Amino acid sequence: MSVHAVSDTASCPLQWRLFVPQEWADDAVRRQKTGIPQEVGHREKWRLALDILDELAGWGLVPPVVVADAGYGQNADFRDGLSERGIGYVVVIRSDVTVHPHDVRPTAPAWSGNGRRPQPRYRDKPSSVAALAACHGRQAFTEVTWREGSRGPMRSRFLVLRVRPAGVRSRRLAQAAAAAGHGHWDGVLPEVTLLVEWPEDAEAPTDYWLSSLPAGTPPAELVRLAKIRWRIEHDYRELKHGLGLDHFEGRSWTGWHHHVTLVTAAHAFLTEQRLAPKADTAGSPSTRSSTPSRTC
Template identity: 25%
Template sequence: MAAAYRVDARRWAGLFDGLMDTIGARFARPEPRRRVRDFVAGLLAPLPVKNCWTIAEHAGDDGPGGMQDLIGRASWDDALVRADVRDFVAQRLGHADGILVVDETGDLKKGVHTVGVQRQYSGTAGKIENCQLAVHLSYASPLGHTLVDVALYLPRSWADDPQRRTEAGVPDSVTFATKPQLARALIDTAVAGGLPCRWVTGDEAYGGDPHLATALRAHQLGYVLAVACTHRVPTGHGVQQSGQIAAALPSTAWQRMSAGDGAKGFRYHDWAFVDLPKAEDQHGGRHWMLIRRNRTTGELAFYRCWSPHPVPLHHLVTVAGRRWSIEESFQATKSGLGLDQHQHRRWKAWHRWTTLVIAAHAFLTAAATLSTSSVTSVPDGLIAITVNELRRLFHALIIEPARPRADAITWSIYRRRHQHAAKTSHYTRQALTEP
């Protein structure tokens, strides 16, 4: 019976080593190769706050300079590292029916100097706040789901301001792009990179953009994209709004189905879909309006759908349900991996921090599949090992035992020396102006 409770710690370590060796090949010198490994290990650690100081202390460095150099000044291409992560995900989680999920998340920030920051609506806060916004691409398959790519949203107030761009190190090639345009670029990159996928899903910000839908049809990617109740579509009775279509449906049009497993049970809703033959274009395929009705409140949600081939209702419902997987990824990366804890104002540093968080999350997701694929690894009375639980186990069993105890004393000395220098500087400066 004890064998059933064993974990795959050695296989997790081998998987981590393989990913870090692949990423490490992007660095010409051994120092950044070691540091990037230590940096990702620090992201996986249960540190109360994650920044270059705490990660350097966790790694046993003699100061934060090396980690700050890795994020801000060292020579490496974060886009190529994300390509490595995408290939890793394709190998470990890839499936012919893979789903690409697009969504943005916001990080609340103070001041006006952090790249991309302005007062704008943040879905994370649910209101207008001073924040950064970034569009993320997630990959979901029957094996798991993880973030794979990202694009920072640069508002016009930044894109059209040469001084702010220069101060934040925004490349000249970066121009203003809407969030759907950023999502399209991320999807184009994933498809060109060979990530196996068949579907795309996203919320109203993406479903309301006709250019994105056209681009997906050109890729022959099916989609289930949320739209507003006022979204207009061509029908046999003329152009109608989504809400009008729903109001005209008979009671027999609705079917009760689950959009997937939830922590508290199956996520049942009432669903209906309407064929839209008038929406056909040069890409062929089938168009639908998918409608979801809350069983308790009767609240409606609407989705524009397309597939190069006919599919049953339950297939569209499944794709719609996978949209929530990216929210789980945001929660896991913010609560456990420090996605929103970066303290970097410049373009390059922001992308590097976020890229390494994505790498850490992809590793955890892939490692979790090693456990769920083993018949004996999930005995009765236990759920499968989650990403959050695997992060705790990996640190306790693999990372922590390798750390010398002297590191704690070394960093205590370093912090106190730094604080002494800062205190002396403050008193010296005060003495110049005070009697």
């Protein structure tokens, strides 16, 4: 798995981690043959992502916002890990994620004075983001243009709602946050933004994101960030098909890391060449014979 720096015009891998399945981590023979370091074991991909972000922070590279696909966005622990690090996020989620409306508050029955004091909780069942979006109707969605594509402006229809993600894990994380601050949890789940896309030609909403950015973030900015992963996916195709990222057939830990390092360096060089001024102009890499090429 990898973490990339990305803008509207380019992306570049910053760091990689090789995921080690549990069966490999527990297999001493495999570990010896492939040279997996002793300190490396099985670690979930979302934890590897946070590990990379921590390492990058040590280099002075703290992202203003993280975008991620549903493999990470679905995970409340990952989202909470970003929030604990002060990093905003706009992440993809599935349509079956359940949430409460932002203005609903938990309540607790009156305490009789006997037994354990009742804890506050949400009395109404949460709804899936798909159901919540559908109940607002197509008329609640607004057209947003987020970039210029090869065939013209990229636009679709979106809905922005403030919600509170439900589920046992969300409650546990909120309780843990209260405990860490030596406070009493009041039962209120954290509030985030739900972004939903419903294209004009679709029968129902098609895509969903959760964002921890401030409530006043303009919808156009939310959409731009939600859609910016296209840039990484585009460059991933170049990494794979043009530079051989997925052509590695070695069988060693060191070999794989050498391979991805060289592919990343080649991609950074090509990215610079593509974005830099053309030859025979001031600042062009082709005319800077004595100046080392910049890297991402």
